[in-house]
Amino acid sequence: MTRFVAALNLSGPIGVAGHDIGGAIAQHLLAHDRLDVSRLALVNSVLYDSWPAPHVAHFRNSDTADGVLAARRQAVTRALAGSATEPLIAEYVHPWTTRRVRHSWTALAGAADNRYTLDLVPALQRSTTPKLLIWGEDDPHETVEYAHRFASEIPHATLIRIPNAEHIPTENAPDRIGSALAHFFTA
Template identity: 65%
Template sequence: MDKGTEAGVMRSTVRVDGETISYLTAGRDGPVVLLLHGTHWSRVWLPILNGLADAGLRPIAVDFPGMGRAGGELTLETATVPALAEWVARFAAALNLAEPIDVAGHDIGGAVAQHFLAKGPLEISRLALVNSVTYDSWPAPHVVRLLERTTTADEFLRARRQAVTADLAEAATEHLIAEYLEPWADSRCRRSWLAMAGAAESHYTLDLVPALRRSSTPKLLVWGEDDAFEKVEYAEKFASEIPRTTLVRVPGARHLPTENSPGPIARALADFFSSGPRSAREDAGPAALR
C-alpha cells in the first residue's frame, strides 16, 4: 500500500503502449467497474473504492498517461476525448477486462465514458457520471485563464492549489490538498495536465448528444449540487433528455463529492452497478443523498 491509499486498496501497474500505467483497485472478484478521472487523478476515487468492493464489485481507478502515478505523457493530440477513449480500450485489453464493462467518469473522464456509450471503442453495460463535463459545460473559466498565460511551476501549483481547495470544499485540509497536488511537482505531469486542459473542447460532448438520446443503456448521475462549474443544471438537463437516466444529488458538495460524501456516493454507485437489467432506481426519479 503506497502513500495516499488506505487499508483494502492496492495500487498496481500494467504496461500500456510501452509505459508503466498505475491504477488503484480494491476487492479481488466481482464485476469490474472502470473509474475514469479528469483534471485531477485517480485519487478522486479513493474514498469510495472500499465501499464498492464491499458491495461485491471490483473497482479499477486508472491514471491517464502522465497523470497521477502513471508513466508516459499526454500531448494535445493524445489528450483529446477520442484519443483518451482509444487509450482506455488498450488499458482494458492489457488487463484482459471482458466487455461489456461498467464505467464511471468524473470531470473529463465523464466525457470519455460518454464517448464509449455513443461511439465505442469499448462496449459498456452501465454508465455513471459524477460531476462530469456534459454538453457545453466545459472548459471551465479558471482552466482557460491558466492556459492563456505562460506560468512558472510555482504559479501553476498556486493556481491548482486554489482550484483543489475550492473543489474539496469542507473536506479541504492541508494534508489532503498536498496529496492532490503532489503529482504536479513533476514537470511531466504538469505538461500532461496542460495538454488535457488544452485539448478540452465542448464539441466532443455536444457531438455525442444525438447518440446518447437514442441509448437504452442504464445511466446514473451523481452530482455535488454546489459545483460552480459543472453545475447541477447540466445534470438536470441530461436527466431530462437522455433516456434511462437517474439523477442523485449530493447537497453541499462541490466538484469532488467523493471527498464530501463518500459513504452515500459509494452506496448509490454500488446499488446501480449491482442491480439487474432494470433497477428500481431508474424509475425512481431524482433523489438526494443526505
C-alpha cells in the same frame, strides 16, 4: 481534482464510471461503441458545453511551474470545500509538482473545446444504456443544472444530488456515493 474512468467486469458487458474529464471519456466509450458498456455512471462529469470550465483559462495562462501549482492549489481547495484539509490539499496537488503532469494539463487546457462533448449528444439520446448521474450540488464548474438537463434529455438517466458537496463529492459523501454506485452496478 481526481479524474477517473473505471471499468467493471472486463469479461463481458462493462459498467463504466467517470468523474470530470474522465466522465467525458466514459461518454465517448458509450457513444462510439468503444466497449460493450452495460451501465454508465457520471460523477460531476463534463457534459454538453461545460468544458472547458471558466477556470481552465487560468491554466492556459500559467506558463510557469509556480503558476500552475498555485492555480491547482486554489482549484483543489475550492473543489474540496469543507473537506479541504492541508494534508488532503497536498495529496491532490502533489502530482502537479512533476513537469510531465504540469505539461500534460496545460496542453489539455490549450486544446479544450466543447465540441467533443456536444458531438456526443445525438448518440447518447439514442442510447438505451442505464445511466446514473451523481452530482455535488454546489459544484461551480460542472453545475447541477447540466446534470438536470442531461437527466431530462438523455433516456434512461437518473440523477442523485449530493447536498453540501462541490466538484469532488466523493470527499464529502463517500459512503453515500459508494453505496449508490454499488447498487447501480449490481442491479
